[in-house]
Structure formats: structure tokens, C-alpha cells
Amino acid sequence: MLKTRGSFLVDATGFDAWALTLAVFLPAVGALVMMVVPRARELELKMIALGSSLAALAVGVYLLFAFDYGNAGELQFGVHKGWIDAINADYILGLDGLSLPLLILSMVIIPLCVIYSWEHIPEPGNAKAFFILMLILASGMNGTFVAQDLILFFVFFEVVLLPMYFMIGVWGGENRRYASLKFFLFTLFGSALMIVSFVALYFVATNEAGTALNTFNMSELAEAAGGDLARGTQAIIFAGLFMGFGIKVPMFPFHTWLPDAHTEAPTVGSVILAAVLLKLGTYGFVRIALPFLPEGAAAWAPWIGLLAVIGIIYGALGCLAQTDMKRLIAFSSVAHMGFVMLGIATLTPIGINAAVFGMVAHGIITGMLFFLAGSVKERYHTLEIGRLGGLLKSAPRMGWILAISAMASLGLPGLAGFWGEFPVILSAYNPGAGLSEELFRTYMVIAAVGTVFAAGYLLWLFQRSAFGEPKAEWEGHAIADVNRFEWAAWMPLILAMVVFGFFPGLIFGVVDDVSVGIAESISAAVGGS
């Protein structure tokens, strides 16, 4: 069969050639080391976990400095080695403006989670296994964000499943069996259809000239931008990807696994799930679905937009219905990811930028909120909003952090959340690729209404849990305020909320080139046919 080994990414040299590989596999190495350390020696185990995750983060910091922001649209730190010659799948890693923020996000979240769980490993304990799973997760997530070969991407995409499954199932809450299995089956189903679409792409994707590419190399497929594929074919293949990524996001109506998984998962599990795992889906849309199948995207965009706005309102209503703090936050994810998907559906650079910003912002904010929920649960042994109250009095610092996070989450300007929502609304006014303006302007208004709901349930949550006098039943209990591990784990997130709120350019500047490229290729492809 025809083999294309050419790639559009420049192979890096020296340490740069190793940077991404290290970034991906350092946590895995840490996990391997931990496996041989006996369970009894907990401190060493924790140290290894923290060390390896920090080592990965260190690489991340190096990447931040070495990254050439001048051409963030290009893949950098490229690695291109043979992997599975028979099916023409290679080991290709690359980093561009789209991957960078998400990669760093997942690199930051993991050590924070390690620190947070330093002293409270959830029931039934066993720090060793817990941290090993966390590290495997880290490798999988980092890998997904930098993989530039569809098969490699798929492998990393799947690697995160089992660890999260066990994390929910072993350390989860009452209903953990159900939740974990649901999470797993949903994602597995999606990814099965996704891989079908991948191989379909391999065989049907052509370049402009119409000659088959027969490659899994993502940069080549993106370059071809669907080639001369018929709109119908593209739409069908896109459907497979849509299932794969849409379930992961999750989009209405595939969202039902999310609240269960979030609610049952241990605190750090929810944090990782919310902060990074959900982003794999949206990232897939931006990285794979849109550029590879521009016309398919154009054909699906109205429906994606529709599901997105439904998700926004629906998620908000779901939140209002909740009496459990954690479940409320979980549902809010549905709404926020709705904004992200709406941004993507507009097929405009502004929308895509906003979507990526939304991913990062949601990762930071919702992650923070789940941390808080975990700590509240630890102190009150309940998350019933009705039973909480007076948090500002009994634990003022935590109350204020909750306030900031809630404000950020409801999209207050000056905090990170705003930049994931407002530009989306902007972009929906003028959708790209010849999409119906009336339709998307309607979506715009609905989305704007969604922001009010967001304010509604978050303020309601805050008022009930933080304002007022502490409930009588907590008289005896001393509700401890934020302890030092929590400070260590939370400070970075809080700072990030504020910093990104005031300097959105930090992310927009990096992503912009990529999203402009994507949007242009889409409009070119759609206009061209």
C-alpha cells in the first residue's frame, strides 16, 4: 500500500526533540517506579508521585519559555519516529498554540491534586494505587494534547479511561459502581465510533488533487482539509467523530454520565475529570473534527450549536434543581461546556479562541469549585446545601474563595470565566462558513440568557452555603478553615483566575494563530465548493 512518511512538522533537535516525550512519559515512569516501592513506605511513594508530576511540570515550564510565540500556528518541538509501519501510524508529537495552554493546564492540575490528597487519601485509602492511577492519567492526558498522529491520539485518549474508572469505582461514593461503569461505557462507545471514523479518514481522505493520502498524520490531514471529499461523506465521518468527542465533552443529550461520575468520584477525581478530561473532547473537535472535515463541520455546525444552547439552558436548569453542592457544580459543567461548543460551532476564529479560553477557564474554575466541595464535605460530612450555611462565619477564608470561584464561574469580567463566555456571544452574532445568521443570533440570545441562569444558581448556592448564620447542628463542630495543603493546592488556581481575567491575551495570543488558520481553511473549503 502507499506509504506517506512526509510530515508538515519540523523535527526539533537537541533537548527540544525530547521535551514532549519527557512531558508525556515522566509521570508514567514515576508510576512504574512507585509500583516497585512497597505500599508501607507511604512518604516515599508520595514523594515520587509529587516529584514526577513536578518534573513533568518543569518540562512544561521549559516549553513555556522555549515556545516560539511568533509562529504559534506551527507545530513545534516536533518528534517524528516510526511506530506501526504496517498501518502507517507513526510516533508524532508536536506542540502548537492550541495544545500549549491545555498541556500546561493538565501539567499544573496533577501536582496540585497530589498536594491536595497528600494528607487525605479518600476511603479506602491505599495511597500507592491512588497516586499511580493519577500519574497514569497524567501521561494519558499530556499525550492526548501533544499527539499528532490519529492512532497515537486514540491510544492516549483511551489510556485515561481505566485509571479514571478505578478512581471513581474504588475511591468513589455510594453509587460508585453505577457511576463508574456508566462513565466507562459511554466513553468507550464514543471512542469506538471515533476510531471507525479515524480509519475511514485514513482510507477516504484525499488531497486537493483527489489522490488518497492514506495517512494518520494529523498535520497532513489538516493540510488536506478534506480534500475533494463530498459534503455527504464528510458529514458521515464527522458524525462518528461527533459521537466520540461529543460524549466526552459531554454534549446534551450524552451528558448523563457526567453528573453521576462527578458526584461519585473522589475530590481529586472530579477535579481531574472537570479540569482536563472533559477538554479532551472539545480539544478533539478543534484539533481534528473541524480542520479535517471542514464541510462536515459546516453541515453539522447548526446542530452542534443547537445542542450547545440546549446544554446551556438545560444544564442551568439542572443546577437549579440540585440540593447537593457537588452535583450542582457537576451540572454547571454541562452549561459551561455548552458555551465552549457554541463557540466551536460558530466556526469563527473568535468563537474558537473563546472556546479554548473557555476550556482552560472552566478547568481552573470548576476544578477549584470541586476542591472546595471536597473540603466542605470533609468538614461537614454532607453537601446538602440546605444544611450548610454561614461558611463565611465559620471558615471565612474558604467562604471568600468560594465567593471568588462562584463569581468567576458565573462569568464576571475581571475573572477568567468571562472570557470564555462573552467572546462566544460575540462570535455567534456573525457565524462563519456561510452559516445562517438568524439561527446563530437566536443562539446568541439564548446563550446570553444562560448567563443569567448561571448567576442564579451560583448566587443561590453561595447565599445558602456562605451567607447567614451557621446552622445550629454545627454548634459543637469546629469547622477548620483552609489548611496549608489546601492553600498550596488552591493558590495557583485562584491566581490563575484573576490573572487570566485581567490579561486574557496570555491565552488568546497563543491560540489565535491556530484558530485563525482553522477558520480560514474551513471557510476556504466551504467557499471553494
Add this chain to the structure above:
Amino acid sequence: MLLNQFLLLGALLFAVGVYGVLARRNGVMVLMSIELMLNAVNLNLVAFGLQHDVVSGQVFALFIIAVAAAEVGVGLAIVLLLYRNRRSIAVDEFDLMKG
């Protein structure tokens, strides 16, 4: 050439064998019925061999006869074993495992 007659006879034998296998409860009888089926096959092979005027048909038949002998040997051994353990060789009584 009497090919069709041979084939019909073969088919008949085969059908009888199948019936025996599926209907008889006695293990030994089941084995015998299988022998019938195999002989039907042999008949076919020889007939076709003649028609095509090649030797491989007969050769095939010889192989089958030999192998069948071995098979029946094993089969009878198993039936004996069962009889030793269960005092019965009614094949439909053996359903400890199902579902």
C-alpha cells in the same frame, strides 16, 4: 455412469446417519450413526473419483476410513468412562452444565 444413483444413496445414508445422531439416546447407537454418515461421504468420494477419473477420491476415502476407526475408538472409550461413572450411556442425561 450411475453417478446420480450413487449420490442419492450417499445422501440417503447421510440423512439416516443424521437422524440417528440426533434421535437415538444410546451413545453407542449415536456412534454407529456417525459411522453411517462417514460412509455416505466415502461413497460420494469414490463415485466422484470415478466420474472425474482421478485417484484422489479413493485416497481421501481411505484416509476417512482410517481416521474414523480412530475416532470410534476414542468415542467408545469415552462412552465406557461415562458408563463407569454414571451407570448410563443415554446421551441426553448428561446435562450438568448448561446456560
Add this chain to the structure above:
Amino acid sequence: MNLGALVAFVRPELDWHALAPELTLLAVGTLVTVADIALDDKAKRMMPTLAGIGLLITLVPILTLAADGAERSMFGGAYVVDDFSLVLKALFILAGYVVVLMSVDYVREGDYYENEYYTLLLTSLLGMVMMASSRDLVSVFVALELLSIPAYMLAAWRKGGPRSNEAGLKYYLMGVFASAVMLYGMSLVFGVAGDTDFGTISEALRGEGASPIVIVAILFVLVGFAFKVSAVPFHTWAPDTYEGAPTPVTAFLSVASKAAGFVALLGLVFVAFEGAADVVQPFFWVLAVVTMTVGNLIALRQTNIVRMLAYSGVAQGGFMLVPFAVAFEGDAWTVPGAGITTTVLPSAYEAVIVYLIIYAFMNLGAFSVVLAVARRTRSGEIDSYAGLFRYAPGMAVLMTVFLASLAGIPPAGGWFAKFVIFRTLADASTPAGWVLAAIVAVNAVIAFGYYARVLVQMWFEPVPETVALGVDASGDAEDELADEPAEASANDDGGFVATETRQQTMVAFTPGPIPMTGALAAALAITVVATMALGVFPGLVSHFGEVASFYLGG
């Protein structure tokens, strides 16, 4: 007619190098038997070692042949040694070796005829090795029987155990019945083609088209092998036999003999029956769908781990059948050398082989874990795996790897097996193919449902106080109680759920490390390393697939 011409006998040319693997196996088998007769009991403890070493030695000629690389053909093309056959011979030998490792302690601790066991195992392997080279109905038939007959006896090997006996009986009766049907089909094929070697048959069928006799002939032949690979609805023997037979034998059947069946199918379908594509492909389409779906669904309801693995094996077989459904959807290409043009889909061919190799290791691995765990729990119930992660984390992780692999989750090997299936369908890119792809996807999800049940027990559940005394894994223990009339009466209530009518004795359970033995450890090591390696570097196995597919040239 001129009988003289027919009977004129020419002594065939023998290529001893080509036959070296088979001869080695034969020699080892004989050696084991002779040693058993000659030596005293102390020396008999050497038998498994002897068998194992013998198998490893058998690899040597295979490697030399592979290095040599020349394609060797004997007996008028009835027996061919080429890359394809070598790859699969190596696979059979390795699988056999792992089975031997699994058997050592199991056989020794139960009251079995130890040496004959290995003799039979080796004989059966010999049949498989021959199967890999057979290119002629006769040799296929001989190889098939050679590998089956010892297997019948092995299934019934626990002579005291009614379940084992029943397993043997069912396997035997169904086996011979199926082969009788198959033979009838073969005779018709012979009638149509006028000769028994694949090449001739292929050409004849090209000309013939789908006449009724051809249809009946082909279907009967395929049914024979569909039985061998336990495809629904010809699978019915498999669960009972697997459950009843000694666990190593079950592993052997579920991997090696199934593989042998697929090898034969590859030869028959891709070469001999190409002319009858419009019979073969629809048949396999239906067969594949029914097999994986039914296998998966029933597996969901199993409570006995061996039985669950049996049904999982059925479903896996369904996945392996998928490529046959699009075997001839490729673009027309000319076979190098032979000069005939064909539309055979090479990737379909590779897919089957790749799947076989990966499946062999992960399934053997799963069975090894079952064996090992049973040494502690004395039970075969899935519930008995509760809390395994608490008291034997290593074993739990191993099992997780194998199950994940079976479910097709990266980075364990299974994902690549599933992937090549999808790839084949995409390559064919026919409507039927796409539909099949969707069905496969759904089934992949269902499959995880029952693998997860084991994972849940191992990871999420606390250690139980008591466990149900198992069906098979614990040796003969439960067979005594199986003899009690209570059991028989329990069966007459018409309830079809064996696991609900089965009388179970709960015995106290004390958790603790799994008592390991060197051989078992070796088996686990080999399988887990292979599984992970194939997952992370699928290049290895896919390379074999490519190599093997050159066989299509012959």
C-alpha cells in the same frame, strides 16, 4: 478407464528440513511416552520439563526455515511450508508451551495420568502445526482430526469427574458430527472441482458459480470449521466443554484449537472458495454478527469465570470472523508469480492473523490468572474475585491488563486487534462493511460490560468471608457433590439458568498471597509481557501479518 495410469505410484520427494518441526514434535511425543514406560516414578516428574523443552526445540527448525525463507511445497502442493505457515506454527508452539507451563502443577496436584496428558497435548499440537501447512482437503482433514481426537480425550481427562466426562462427551459427539457434515461437504466440493487441492478447487469454483450443489458443499464445509471456531449457533459445545474440562485444557482449546480452525478457514476461504464469494461473504457477515452479539449478551449473564471467558471467547471469535465477511472486497490485483488476478483483501487476511496472535496471548494470560487465583480461592465463581486487589494486588493488576486487552482498551494489546478489524472494514468500505463496523463498535462496548464485572469484584469489593466452592478450578472438590441426586433433581425443574440451579457449598475464605509456582509465574510473565508489548509496539505483530499474507500468492 485406465486404472494403470491411476495406480502408477511415484514416490513423493521429501523435504526433510521442511518437515523438521513436525518430526521434532513427533519425536518428543514418542520420547515422553517411552520415558513413561521405561523410567520409574521419580523420573516422571521430569515429563513436563521434557515436553516444554521439546516444544522450545521445535522452534529451532521453524526459525531456520524462516531464516531460509524459501517456499517449500510437497505432495503435489498438498503440504506447503511458507511464511504464513511458519508464523502460525510458531504461534501454536508458543501457545502450547504456555499451556504446558500452566498445566505442570495443575496436572500434578490433581490425580491425572500425567505423562499421557503431555503426549496428547503434543500430538494435538502436531495436528495444528500440520494444519498450518495443509493446502489440500485431505491434509486439512487429517490435520483436523489429528488435533481434535487428542483434544476430546484431554477434555475428559479428569476421569473421576462427571463434569469432565460430560465435557468430553459433548465435545466428542459434536466434533465428530460436525466433521462428518464437513466431510460430506468436502466430498461434494471434490465432486465439483474434480480434485482436492485448493488451487484446482478455486479455479473450478470460479467457473462454476453458485449452483445449489456448490452452495451446499461450501456451507457444509464452512459449518465444520464454524464449529471448530465455536461460532454461534455452532458454539453450543464450547461453554459446557470449557467449564467441564480441566482449566489448562480449556485454555488450550479456547486458544490453540480455535486458532487452528481459523487457519483452516483462511486457507479455504481466501484461496479455495474465492470463486464463491457471493456465498461466503454473506454467510460470514451473518455468522460474525450473530456470533459476537449472542456471545456478548450471554456472557453478560455468567457467574462462573471460566464460563464467562468461554462466551467471551465466542464473542472474540465473532470479531475474528468479521474480516471474512469482506474477504473479497479489495481492488483487483495480480498475485505475484501465479499470474491470476484476484480481489482478495490482503488487510482482511492480515487482520485475522494479527487478531489470532494477540488473542492467543491475552486469553492464555486470563486463564493463567484464573488458575493462579483458584489456587487460593478454590472457586471459579466471579464473586470469589472480590477484594483480590486488597490481598493480591499484583494478580489483580495482571487480570486487569488481560481483561482490558480483551475489551480492547489501550495500551494493552487487544486494542490493536480491534483496530485492524475496523481498518479492514474501512478498507473494504462497502455499505455492508460500514454497518458491520457499527455493530462491532456496539459489541465492543457490550463486551466491557462483563469484563467490568470481574474488575468491579477485584477492585471495588471488600474481601468476602466465604466463597462458593468452584466448578472446576478447584480440582475435583465439587465433583463429588455434583454426583449427589440433589443436583440431578435440581436440573429437572426446567430452569435453564445453570448457575442458579447449581448447588453451591460456601466454604470459609482466608485471604492471603496467591501461592505461586515457577511454571505459573513463567506463564503469566510471558503472556503479560507479550500482551503489553503488542499493545505498545503493535508493529511487531502487524509485521507478521504482512509477512503471512504473502501466502496469498501461492
Add this chain to the structure above:
Amino acid sequence: MWILENAFLIPLIPAVSFLVILLFGRSVIGAERVHKVGITAVGIVWILSMIAAVSWITQVEDATSSKADDAEHALVSVNEGLSASGSGAVDGDLYLAAEDDGHGSDDGHGYAAGPDPVISTADGWWSSGGIDFAVGTLVDGQTVLLLVVVTSISLLVHIYSSEYVKGDRRFVHYYAFLSLFTASMLFFVMAQNLVQMIVGWELVGVCSFVLIGHWWEERPNTDAAVKAFLTNRVGDIGLLVGVAILFGTFGTFDIDSINRAVGEMGSEVHFAMLMASIALMAAVCSKSGQFPLHTWLPDAMAGPTPVSALIHAATMVVAGVFMIGRLYPVFFEGFSIGTSSINLMAFIGGFTALIGAGLAFAQWDIKKVLAYSTVSQLGYMVMALGVGAWTAAMFHLFTHAFFKACLFLGAGSVSHAAHHTFDMREMGGLRKYMPHTYKTFVISTLALAGIFPFAGFWSKDEILLGALKGQESRYLLMLVFGCVVALLTAAYMTRVIWYTFWGEYRGHGHPHESPKVMTVPLWILAVMAVVAGAFNLPTPVLELFGLERFAHLVQTYAEPTHYLNAIGLSHPGPEWEMAAAGLVLALAGIAITFMYYWRNTGPHGLTERNRYAKAGYTFLEQKYYLDHLYTDIVVGSIKAPIARAANWVNNNVIDLVVNRAGEGARDSGRWVYRWIDQGTIDNTVNALGSGADAGGQGLRVMQTGKVQNYGSLLFGTAAVVAIVFVIVL
């Protein structure tokens, strides 16, 4: 001019003081001394603002003095430190060239071509779609006006609070957020682009949320806070959508460019502008307490009184008015103010003014009276903008800030004296105990009532003028509204004076005058209430004293002439009759009330005797049943008889629309969650699972365990398949 180009320092300083107070307030500085930090910071900012005002005025002088070369001059002076992306000054001279002719009004005072706004931007705040969005400051007359107002009031409130809030449980937080509010408000008024405007808009909202809920232990306060925030979010839908429309139309957030572009394109973009205006109007309604979203403002009085003075009277609530003025070309085009004789903005403004004034009568809580008065006055300003009287609106904003702040602080002083009650029924006769408060309060009242020569008179007069003859066609309805409101305002304020300061003291304890630190700010504000009017005296008045050159200061220095020229706005000259009429109405209002209370003439107890009057009174008392109306709509029940409804509303007086809307949404949320999510979608998923399970169970029938059944199955299948194939193929 330095300060104009580096105006960002002005919001920066209070922002820093916010951080300092919040982080080091308790630990380093000491809780009881934090107010010094705040006061210092705001003091500095006040000075800077004054400098800014002066330097802007000089700039205008330069611009107007020599028109010929001032285009270049303005450009040169302005363009220093400008970014390419930011200012429209490049095509500014085009507008300067377009000199006014014909726009001149009776007194011949047309537009002097003012300078372009001073825009300094820094690139790369954020960038999207290849467009680089800058952050920066836009300083022009309007900004400077607001700078002066905000910093002055804020400073005084800071000082006043140091006594009023002394010893509060959250003294530190109080000052921290007072600083933050000041910073946000200043940031808002000098926003160079719409995004900054939104940021400021929301930040002041949050500050008001925090300060309303300052005493969050009590549920009513938090309810009020949440309600305020949510109502504003509702308006923000409009803001976001409006901004989106503007961006979508002009492809920029730059306020200056947008204003100029509207002037250029005119009717091309009429429809888009109409949509944008309607959307933005919603935002104005929520922020500036316009009908029908005004209901949060009275509740906001739950916050500390100085906060009410600063945020809910003088500054934050005028943000909406400010935004209209800022984007005036948009609204002018959208609502075609120049040509119509009634439009949405004018009507909403006028109507709000009317109902606000009406509601003020029925209140017993002095702060609520003032709150409704604020609503009414804001309505006045919006109405002014609606009828095209830009200057009048800004002028009224300016004057109103002072006397309304004075009134609130006065009310605070009163309650400070009368044991923290705001109920006028527990006051009375206080003029004897607290003369300073009394005097200042009366002065501001006169100003508010619009009595010559107090500040309110001048600004109100200009508004009425605008309605009378501002544009091509007169806004008669608005004129009527204006006049009626003038009467009512005077009346209800007199009522307040009566209940609070006259008669006998009805409260308990011994009221006492507040300390200097509270009265001094009162006096300052009172003085401003007197003189503030002088800033925009019409020419004819000043001719009497030969001081023409001091005429129309606000008009001259505050108007963004380069926009208003483009849209063609004209100024009415003064009308003695109009002024007289306004004055008479106000006096009449006072007179009636005076007779009613002091001379005790008039239909006393009418509301008890006459049921129509009673009904009317109840109607007012219940705020026109607006909240109840909303509630019914939202909850969807049928409306009950008036009396029971009144009673009902009384019991749930704080339980207002937003909370109810919230509950409604929560109910529907529960419904969706229970029936759609868990009921339908989730069940489908689970059903699939159990279905597969059951299927497996059923299929096991196949496995009878009897070998011969297996055999028949095998052979049967083979045979059947064979037959099928033979038939099919």
C-alpha cells in the same frame, strides 16, 4: 495634558488601596485605621481628577480659540502615545472640518468644535481572530465631568463613613470594597472600548452586591443583594447582546470609532442601531433603575446609608445614563431621536420619573423615599437623553449627584441620631436636635424640588426645554411628564421634611446632632447643591452681569462635539416662560403639602374616608402592585382581589420578582431534572443496559445442556442456511 494621557492612574490608585486594605488591613495597618488608607487614596484621586478637569478645559480653550490650526494641534497633542488601533483621531479632522452651520440655536450658541477625546491605549490586551484589542483610556468632557462627581462624592462618603460605620463588624471589608467600587467606577467612566465598559459595569455591580449584603448575617440583606445582582444580570443580557451587535456591525469595540462610524453611515445601519439601542436600553433599565427593572433599587437600601448615597444615588446608578451619553450617536440613530416625537427611551424615562415620584409618597422609610426619588430623577435624565437634550441630562446628573448624596447622608445622620431607624413615623421634630443636618437637608430638598436659584432648578429647566423645543418636533408627552414630576417631587420632599424634622419627636431615646466628621461633608454637599447650577447658566442670565463667557460651561466643556456634530444635535435657547412654569409648579407642590401638613388644611384622613382615595393610596403603597404583578405572571396564578393582594404583598414585601423568577426557574429546573433528565434520557440509557442483560438471559435458552439439541441446532442451521442461499442465489 500628561494626566489626560495617563488617566489610568486614577482608577489604579483606589484599586491599590483596595488590595492594601484587604491584604494588610487587619494585620499590618490595624482594623481601626484602614479608613485612613481609603481616604488618602481617594483624596489623591480627587486632586488628580481636578487637575484632569483643568487640563481638559485648557485643551478645549485651545481648540476653540484658534479653529484654523487647532485640528493639527489637537491631533498633535492628542496623538502622543496613541496606538494605531485605538483612536479615531486620524480621521478626526474630517469631523472638525465639518463645522456646524444651521445647528445654531436662538442665542446663536451652536457648537464650538471641541477637541477630540484624549485616547491612550496599550496594545495586546487580548487578540482574537487576528484582531488585536487594545486596553486604554478615553478622556473627554463627559469623562472629566464624571471624574469630578465620582471622586468628590466618594471622598466625602469615605470621610463620612469613618464615623458612621465606626466599630462595624466588617470595617475593613467595608473600606476595601468602597475603594474597589471607586476604582471600578472610575475605570468605567474612562473606558476606551466597550469591553472595558462591560468590565467596569460588572465590577461596580459586584461591589454593590457586596456592600448591599454588607451585613450578610441577616437574610433580608442577602436577599436584597442577590436580587440586585440578578436584576442587573437580566439587564446584562441586553448589554452583552447590544455590544455583540455593535461589534458585529462595526468590527471594533473602540467607542470613539463606533460613534464616528454611526455619524458617517447614518441610516445605513439604522436597523442594527435600533436593535442595539433596544438591547442596551435593557441594560440601562436594570442598572439605572428604570421601569420595569427598578424594583431592586429600593431593596438595595438594605446596605449601609453612605453606600446608598455613593452607589445607589450619586454614581453607580447613573452608569446607565452615562453609557447612553457615551454611545449617544448609537441611540440617536437607533431611536431616531432627532426626528421622532416619542421614543422608547424618552417614554421609559418619563414614565419611570412619574411612577418613581408617585411611589415616593407612599413610603414611610425615609431611605425608601429617597430611593424612589432617585429612580424618578434617573428617569428624568433618561428622558432628557430620550428627547435629545444630552447636555441637560449630563448637567442634571452632575447636580443631582450632589443634592441626592447630601439627602442620603442627611438621612443617615438622622438615623444615626434616632437609634438607627429609618422609619419617619419614629422621627419628627429633629430640627431642634440636629440643626446642621436639618439645614443641609432643606437646602438639598429645595435643590431637588428645583427652586430658583438652587442647582436642580437649572438642570430641570434645561430638560423641560429640551422636551419643549429641543428637536425638530417637540416631545409633548415628555413635557407633561416632566411638569407633573416637578410638582410631585417638590411635594413628597416637603412631606419628608415634615415627618422628619417638624412636629414632635415620636421616637425613643435622645436624638443628638452628629459629629463634625459627618456634618462637614453634609455642608460641602449642601453648598454644591446651591452652586452646582452655576456651571451651565444660559447666556441671557449671565448677560445681566456681563459674564457671558461663563455661560454653558458644561455644554462647552463636556460635550463630545465631534460626535454630536455628526449626528446633528441642536441646542434650545432658554425660555423665560418655561423656567417660570417649572418654578411655579415646584412652588405649588411645596405650597400644597405645606398647607396639608403645617396649616393642617385640605382633605385630611381622606384616605380613610374615601375608598377611591384609599384605593389609590393602597395602589401607591403597594408600588402599583408591580412586584405582585410580576409574581403572578411568573408563578402563573390568577390575580387575587386588590385588598388581599395588598395584604399579601405587605407580608412578602421583599419577596420580589427576581427571587420569584428564581424560584420559578428552580421549579422548572426541578421538573426538567426529574422528568427529562433522570426520567427520560437517563432511563433510556439504563434501559439499554438492562435490555442487553435480559437479552443475554433469554438467549441462554439455547444452551439446554443436551448434546443432541446442540446437534440439531448445528445441522438445522446448516440446512436452513443452505436452503435460503439456494433460493436467494
